[in-house]
Amino acid sequence: MKIYIILLSLVAAVYASPYDPLSYVDRPCGTDLSNLWLDVITSNILSVFGANTRIGSNSVEPRTTRVGLVTYNSAATLNVDLNQFQSFSDLRNGVISFLKVPANTKDSYLATGLAMAAQILNGQGLRDHYQKVIIVYASKYSGYRDLDPQPIADRLKGSGVKIITVAYGDEALLELLSSPRYSFNSASGYSQIQGALLESNCYCPQEWIQYRTDYSDRSSSPYGVCLLPVNLAANWFAAKHQCSIRWNNSHLATEFNQAKHDFILNVAKDYLRHNPYQYHIGLNYVNGGWVWDQPAGQPAVRLQNWSNWGTGYPISPASQSVVLNIQNGVTTKWNNVAMYTYTADFFCETYSCDTDNYCDAEQY
Template sequence: MKLAIRVFVVVLLFYGTSADLSYTDRECGTDLTNLWLDVVAVVDNSFGMTNEGLDTVAAHIASVFSGGTRIGTQSSEPRTTRVGLVTYNVNAQQNADLNKFQSLDDLYNNVFADLKTVSTSAQSFLSTGLAAAESLFDYENFGTSRSHYKKVVIVYASTYVGEGEMDPLPVAIRLKTSGVNIITMAYVQNGDGFMLKQLAEIASPRFNFSSTDNNGNTVGQVQSAMAETNCFCPSDWIQYRQNYTDYNSYRYGVCLQAVSLAANWRAAKMACANRWTNSYLVNEYNQQKHDYVLNVVQNSSGFFQPYSYHNGLNLVGGVWKWDQPSGWPQPALKNWYNWDPGYPITSSSLTAVLNQQNNEEVATGWQNIDFYKTAVNYVSCSADYSALSYVDRPCGTDLSNLWLDVVAVVDNSQRMNTNRLNTVASNILSVFMSGTRIGSDANEPRTTRLGLVTYNNVATQNADLNQYQSIGDAYNGIFVALLSTVDTSESYLATGLTLAEKMFNDQSVNTTRAHYRRVVILYASEYKGAGELDPLPVANRLKLSGVNIITVAYQQSGDDGLLKGLSQIASPGFSFVNDNGQGGNLVQKIQRSLLRSNCFCPSDWIQYRKSYSDPASFGYGVCIQAVPIPASWLAAKLSCSNKRINSNLASEFNQAKHDFIFNLAQNTTGFSPPYQYHIGLNYVSSGSWVWTQPTERQQVPLQEPFMWLPGYPKPASTQFAVMNQQSGQRTGWQNIATMTGSYNYVCETYSCDTDNYCDA
């Protein structure tokens, strides 16, 4: 059985809150209350602008942001807009940096005051204003959590002057090349058509306006330009627009990504759903969208003629429908079709759709396929974590980088029946068809070995941990091994678990994988056994040795004891039930369990979790170590950073993390009351408190909540470091000197997971 290779396209519907059954692609958002930008207004205040003109500009700026836009920054609401103000004539002046206005009232009061009177100079060099805006963006985005926010300059000009060093065009091009959008508003005097023409070169496409526009709604024009700027795609995605070859054509609120790694349609659907909030397999409502998707594929690496790639069309309850984000209703296919001749084929199993190019001279058309058996390429989405988000690092979720040793233990007694065995085979393959590298690779440690055991009254090793060296090997081997049941109704789970235990013990000796986490995935139709055939002692022995056990119950009618019994066998939170063919949920549950298993801490570190007292509670991608060796704060910082890659003194972004670290200190030998220990908070020369981060990563400015002890922080010029000091039953922060005073300390580092491989 050959493994067919296909590709698919994933779509991201961003900023959406509900499904759209209108059968049109989503428009960009227009809610000005949720605008999130950094904007600098650059205003000509030369004598030629006139006081009346300046007053009009002030009113225009205030009106542009009076649509409910949140001005300033808020720790609890990221959708805010910072506004700065620069005036220029022969020189430029910064009237307000990007942090001065913290409300619309601040903006109103200051803008009208700053734009009250023109200067005495008749000279007006726009290049000076643009250069000042550029410096504002460069300086005031350093050390913030807004580096991904789009930037806008709004220019209000009464004339266009400058050449040589004073030519504004090179500065404008430099700004636009760096991703800044420029909106220009010409205050035309005496029919100055030259200025309008020149400002059109300064502005981003379609963003040049004039105070004399016939429709008079220049506020609406600028607001629309800002809303369009605030409609963009994440890195590695392309925004759907009316014309693929015209970058400046009308854009929709939809992002596309062509993906070139193998998976079947079902696995592709799940991979898309996991890539981003509101992401799903692409829809093609009309010929324009169909052609655009083909253009994307033609210009993406890893795609070759004749092109073949999945889209989101699938058969649901006898109706062809388009895939949508999880929980949203799926729109039914309407009257534009793109089926290849002879399709769709009437079949109960051909319920998914791909685009197929039949030869290199023609476009693509739709063909319906089996969504479990036709493999499709795709790429896992893994955004780099940034501590600037002020949340603790999550565990990695990149299934293509899963590194585990897994044994699937499958009941093949008559109680399971042949149809169920086939479902199990499909489930196992779908779990690993999200790009997981199967086998061993001397050049890539992030691989997963997969073994297979079947059991009834005895157990059989169908594949050891080294047999499958690709997903194709696993595909062929597993479907053959699980083709039919054996001729016995007896099913002793203990035999299957015992053989899996032996495989782990025998096949990890003399390998470089001793530190890899091990997982058993158990598919059972019966819980049976006593004495030597009792599965619970074997399961407990496996779990005590660090093996995680995932169980899937294939219940028989009236067998209420199976799920209860398997829940004792399973690791906490890893007990599931087959959901009658709705395989997507089960596949995702198992994948999440594998990702949790692949998120762990090195020896002598403890994983940060929601509850210190509950080891099975939700775990973060953060490991913590309490160090009972007194040191100065600076020495502790250096010690932490040298322990591992991505390690540093611990941060406490919230009360839960603060309390967890205190619990750890209370339970660590060498720490004693009153508890005192260094953490990563420190005062830097820019005048702010920040959290230390791993080497070469940006330090994180302190945000609420604050946990200072009463009377702290003290303003002493030498007390730039912070420690936790016990006060009563809790601890709080107090600032101390960086190089005097020796206390214990607490380090943190990244967990070992799919985004962070750890050596043995």
């Protein structure tokens, strides 16, 4: 007989930032699994963690993972709350121990397990800026009406909880319950599950918008970049200062390529009030060349490859040394203007909170 298992955790981000803006690509989400948080059920599944993962809440640093364990069949059982496992060894031994307990029923009511998981996350959160993840491993489930797991899964996802499903058999069985792109089967390999966990740990501060591959699809793959549209008419110099104090290492936005430019334009259409659209970005003329604004202490990033100049621009960069996007038909084009006199809205940019960039509760 099988006991079906749900694992849940609250997850944090990390300190170091290996990304180099000089690479001239937009920052990806962090990929350091040793600074992650994971949910697993057997020794094989435990391998998605790695022995260096910090389990519990007693670490001297905040990059930790709290893991809870819920089993379910005809009813759900809380085996371990979020505060019990305080090391990877605790987690490994605890999971293996609970799997040795046989079930006395063939029932598999996943709704009871999800309800218990929701109760634990709501009652033992205490770390609001940590992302919440539930991993469901199952080969089947039963239930309809009050025991239908779909409404509970939808409420959890609507509240920001990520649900990763791993099916022993037909992947489609659990696909509707999972968060978009987070439905796998046991043959998928752990790299996909690890990728989903890393991505779950990649998020933006409140009010910031995460750059992603498809603006129209909020569940599309994210970058490790957060954008903030600011409805405030300011000259470029004032906008640069405002962005620098909005968040740690924030700055005026970059547009390294057409995709980033188009994404920012779509944000402008939804969030900026002024029409036609005009908004400062980080491009400015310094020492004979165009460079992108960067956080204080970081080297300037010179303009490369792709550009988006309006017809006849740039002009007189010595006196008109900064750039904004100005609407031109259905799109926007770069125009260079004077730094201290031309006012417009603006876009700020910063790193996402993830395994390479820790965001504490006060920041969040």
